[in-house]
Amino acid sequence: MNRQIKILCVVLIALLLMVVVNLSWVQVFGAKEISGNAFNKRRLIEEYGIQRGEIITADEQVIARCVQVGAGSSPYRYQREYPAGSLFADITGYDSWKYGRTGLEERFNDELLGRGSKLTFTNLLNRLVSASKKGNSIVLTVDSRLQRVASDALEGRRGAAVVIDPKTGAVLAMVTSPTYDPNVVIPLPGRDTETPWGNLTQDQTHPLVNRATQGLYPPGSSFKVITAAAALETGIARPETEFTCNGKLPVHGYTIYDYGRTTHGRLNFRRALTVSCNITFAQVGLRLGGEVLVHFAELFGFNQKILFELPVADSRIDRPSDMDKVALASSAFGQGDDLATPLEMALVACAVANNGVIMKPFLMNEIQDYNGKIIEQVTPKKWLEPISTETAETLEEMMVDVVEKGTGTAAQIEGVDVAGKTGTAEVEGAKPHSWFICFAPAIEPKVAISVVVENAGEGGRVAAPIARKILLKALSL
Amino acid sequence: MLAFGIASVQLARDGHISPRGFIYPGIVAFVFIVLHLAVRFLIPLADSIVLPLSAALTMIGVLLIERLEPELALEQTLWIVVAALSFVLVILFFKNYEFLAQYKYSLGLIAIALLSSTMIIGKEVNGARLWLKIGPLSFQPSELAKVLLVIFLAAFFAEKRELLSISTHRVFGITVPEIKYFVPLLMMWGISVLMMIFQKDLGSSLLFFSIFIAMLFVATGRKTYVVFGLLLFVLGAYICYLGFGHVRTRVCTWLDPFNPATIENQSYQISQSLFALSSGGVSGSGLGLGHPTLIPSVTTDFIFSALGEELGLLGAASVVILYLLFVARGVKISLSCPDDFGKLLSVGLTSIVGIQSFLIMGGVTRLIPLTGITLPFVSYGGSSLLANFIILAFLLVISHRASRRSSSVIEEARR
Numbered sequence: 012m013n014r015q016i017k018i019l020c021v022v023l024i025a026l027l028l029m030v031v032v033n034l035s036w037v038q039v040f041g042a043k044e045i046s047g048n049a050f051n052k053r054r055l056i057e058e059y060g061i062q063r064g065e066i067i068t069a070d071e072q073v074i075a076r077c078v079q080v081g082a083g084s085s086p087y088r089y090q091r092e093y094p095a096g097s098l099f100a101d102i103t104g105y106d107s108w109k110y111g112r113t114g115l116e117e118r119f120n121d122e123l124l125g126r127g128s129k130l131t132f133t134n135l136l137n138r139l140v141s142a143s144k145k146g147n148s149i150v151l152t153v154d155s156r157l158q159r160v161a162s163d164a165l166e167g168r169r170g171a172a173v174v175i176d177p178k179t180g181a182v183l184a185m186v187t188s189p190t191y192d193p194n195v196v197i198p199l200p201g202r203d204t205e206t207p208w209g210n211l212t213q214d215q216t217h218p219l220v221n222r223a224t225q226g227l228y229p230p231g232s233s234f235k236v237i238t239a240a241a242a243l244e245t246g247i248a249r250p251e252t253e254f255t256c257n258g259k260l261p262v263h264g265y266t267i268y269d270y271g272r273t274t275h276g277r278l279n280f281r282r283a284l285t286v287s288c289n290i291t292f293a294q295v296g297l298r299l300g301g302e303v304l305v306h307f308a309e310l311f312g313f314n315q316k317i318l319f320e321l322p323v324a325d326s327r328i329d330r331p332s333d334m335d336k337v338a339l340a341s342s343a344f345g346q347g348d349d350l351a352t353p354l355e356m357a358l359v360a361c362a363v364a365n366n367g368v369i370m371k372p373f374l375m376n377e378i379q380d381y382n383g384k385i386i387e388q389v390t391p392k393k394w395l396e397p398i399s400t401e402t403a404e405t406l407e408e409m410m411v412d413v414v415e416k417g418t419g420t421a422a423q424i425e426g427v428d429v430a431g432k433t434g435t436a437e438v439e440g441a442k443p444h445s446w447f448i449c450f451a452p453a454i455e456p457k458v459a460i461s462v463v464v465e466n467a468g469e470g471g472r473v474a475a476p477i478a479r480k481i482l483l484k485a486l487s488l
Numbered sequence: 489m490l491a492f493g494i495a496s497v498q499l500a501r502d503g504h505i506s507p508r509g510f511i512y513p514g515i516v517a518f519v520f521i522v523l524h525l526a527v528r529f530l531i532p533l534a535d536s537i538v539l540p541l542s543a544a545l546t547m548i549g550v551l552l553i554e555r556l557e558p559e560l561a562l563e564q565t566l567w568i569v570v571a572a573l574s575f576v577l578v579i580l581f582f583k584n585y586e587f588l589a590q591y592k593y594s595l596g597l598i599a600i601a602l603l604s605s606t607m608i609i610g611k612e613v614n615g616a617r618l619w620l621k622i623g624p625l626s627f628q629p630s631e632l633a634k635v636l637l638v639i640f641l642a643a644f645f646a647e648k649r650e651l652l653s654i655s656t657h658r659v660f661g662i663t664v665p666e667i668k669y670f671v672p673l674l675m676m677w678g679i680s681v682l683m684m685i686f687q688k689d690l691g692s693s694l695l696f697f698s699i700f701i702a703m704l705f706v707a708t709g710r711k712t713y714v715v716f717g718l719l720l721f722v723l724g725a726y727i728c729y730l731g732f733g734h735v736r737t738r739v740c741t742w743l744d745p746f747n748p749a750t751i752e753n754q755s756y757q758i759s760q761s762l763f764a765l766s767s768g769g770v771s772g773s774g775l776g777l778g779h780p781t782l783i784p785s786v787t788t789d790f791i792f793s794a795l796g797e798e799l800g801l802l803g804a805a806s807v808v809i810l811y812l813l814f815v816a817r818g819v820k821i822s823l824s825c826p827d828d829f830g831k832l833l834s835v836g837l838t839s840i841v842g843i844q845s846f847l848i849m850g851g852v853t854r855l856i857p858l859t860g861i862t863l864p865f866v867s868y869g870g871s872s873l874l875a876n877f878i879i880l881a882f883l884l885v886i887s888h889r890a891s892r893r894s895s896s897v898i899e900e901a902r903r
Binding site for chain 1: 705746763766767779782804808828843850
């Protein structure tokens with residue numbers, strides 16, 4: 012019988028050793044895969060046990076902060092609160108254990124949770140005494156006063172506005188409409204988030220989409236700034252170069268009409284931009300050719316990934332090989348298949364404002380630890396240099412004319428030279444999108460702005476006055 | 489060790505150490521000191537390793553229960569005292585355990601009665617009818633039944649093992665015992681399947697059947713029984729898989745615990761257990777610093793997962809090693825025992841601890857399908873503690889008798 016007992020013993024020991032082997036897989040070698048499962052609450056409990064850093068505007072307004080939740084009511088100890096409601100929703104996004112993270116909350120998650128920071132002595136000490144962990148705060152370039160004015164100026168109409176300091180690329184304001192209140196998706200104990208979440212995701216106006224970075228609109232005549240830059244840079248046209256506008260232009264058996272079927276007669280290039288003559292720009296486009304036009308659009312940021320803290324849709328222009336003459340002529344005045352985001356068009360204005368250089372746009376200016384000590388400071392970086400300083404200066408003068416005596420008079424400000432360009436982007440079966448891009452003062456500009464309002468009519472009538480309100484505030488700060 | 493553990497739990501939970509927390513572990517330590525003295529005094533030649541092993545496991549249990557659900561620690565401590573009393577009673581009255589063999593059929597009948605009692609007057613908890621309610625106390629009769637059953641089987645096999653091992657038939661060139669000797673095997677299989685169906689208790693059913701096969705094999709040395717038994721097991725498992733939803737669920741959640749369709753309900757327990765273990769890593773989160781309370785029934789069936797989360801692979805593997813040592817010592821006792829009944833009894837009792845710990849540790853780590861059963865000595869639960877302490881007492885008694893007899897043999901030889 013002893014032989015059998017020994018065999019049984021070996022079997023039992025083998026079984027127990029199998030448990031150890033399997034354990035080392037579950038706990039060590041395969042642990043990452045298992046613990047990374049979305050249904051594992053441990054990661055969330057850990058993350059929401061950290062006192063996440065604040066998000067602060069350039070004028071020191073706290074726009075995202077933590078509230079401590081009573082220990083008995085929820086396993087998630089610290090949850091988010093957005094004191095300004097919907098005003099910064101599209102910048103901060105939300106941080107909800109139930110619905111995830113978006114916006115800067117997602118982009119700077121590691122920093123806000125204090126993970127990105129180096130292991131300092133204080134950090135280590137805190138960790139050793141297992142004091143509640145605190146994250147770092149991020150300070151934005153956005154100014155809450157300007158943000159509020161921009162948001163008010165849109166008056167709830169569907170559209171977006173982007174305000175950038177052209178010298179640094181710092182985004183001073185970025186609004187989109189309609190938007191949402193990020194507080195409603197934070198599931199504090201006793202708060203119903205299901206209903207508002209359902210409403211938000213099913214809303215046909217897409218309030219969760221940041222139109223400033225994700226909205227792709229035909230740029231309309233605001234694109235003429237790029238065509239003009241290409242023409243000036245390549246020498247195809249000078250401001251004095253004469254053109255003729257008969258109100259229509261036959262291209263390959265197809266006729267291009269000017270907006271509103273107006274006829275401008277004989278006019279120079281400078282004047283053509285001022286009155287936004289499509290026929291002139293169609294001719295310029297045809298002379299430039301697809302290769303050069305697309306090349307310049309790409310120099311300005313089209314067909315390129317904009318490196319930004321929020322996800323940005325790529326602004327598009329067709330490849331030259333895909334363009335026939337009609338498409339090329341339409342592309343030259345921003346119709347056809349051109350599509351641009353409000354952020355991209357603000358950067359176009361920046362290029363002209365900043366002597367031909369586009370700075371890399373950014374929202375986050377510095378990271379502070381919980382004592383307010385600056386850990387990291389962002390230095391402005393050059394992104395693109397599409398045109399020379401001379402071309403930029405010439406264009407700036409031409410754009411000042413647009414506001415002084417052209418389509419953009421609604422953006423005039425007394426005592427300040429404003430350089431701008433309107434856009435009226437025609438869409439099939441609906442009112443055109445209203446665009447305005449501008450910068451001011453013309454010499455040593457402080458801000459560059461782009462405004463788009465969906466299906467609102469002419470750029471000079473709708474978008475330009477909005478831009479003016481924002482400009483007034485920006486120049487007063 | 490336990491005092492350190494309690495201190496660390498308190499630090500992590502409340503941020504300070506309070507003397508109150510040391511009361512229960514103090515009592516448990518005291519109980520084991522008394523037990524040790526009782527063993528030294530009453531059965532001085534008993535094995536000196538199994539008691540400390542059980543003490544270590546029991547204390548780990550109390551520590552974990554104190555950390556997971558402090559309100560249960562008092563109850564567990566009281567049960568340990570009760571279990572220790574029955575331990576002393578066993579070594580007092582069953583010192584000559586051989587006489588038990590005479591009552592094997594009565595004991596067997598009591599075991600069956602205990603098992604079937606829950607079907608008639610039982611209370612359903614977590615979808616399984618395992619509990620008898622007497623006044624304020626819940627009692628799980630299958631825990632005691634397994635000890636009685638092992639005593640019965642040991643006596644039965646000791647008597648009939650010659651008979652059962654005779655092979656007279658040849659089938660396909662293999663010598664097999666006569667058909668009628670398969671009857672006990674079939675009966676046991678029938679009982680296990682009935683348990684699976686009526687009590688929905690997969691764990692005990694599997695445990696009973698494996699112990700039976702193990703003891704049958706030890707008694708007869710016939711592999712035919714083992715093979716036939718395994719075939720029967722597969723057949724039974726397959727029938728239950730087809731016929732019963734709760735068995736199917738267990739298998740499905742074993743194969744695919746992270747299926748999003750079941751992860752919030754049927755496979756919630758097992759997936760939570762795996763999350764806990766995986767977050768533990770090599771050294772664990774530290775006692776009191778993990779989140780094992782997210783696992784349902786963490787103080788009973790899933791206590792091993794809590795251990796894995798907070799003490800890591802090192803802690804969990806240490807516990808497995810404690811069981812391994814327990815099994816090794818139990819087998820050593822069995823080997824040294826001169827009579828068949830004692831041999832079979834000790835190997836059967838050792839198998840209970842070995843197989844039961846394997847079933848639940850393998851279950852919560854997804855090595856095998858999950859069956860709800862307690863982790864011997866560690867899990868919260870009075871009936872389980874009681875049964876395990878009785879097993880421990882019998883093992884010690886057998887080892888005492890064995891070494892006394894061998895020493896008297898040596899003395900006789902000297903003369």
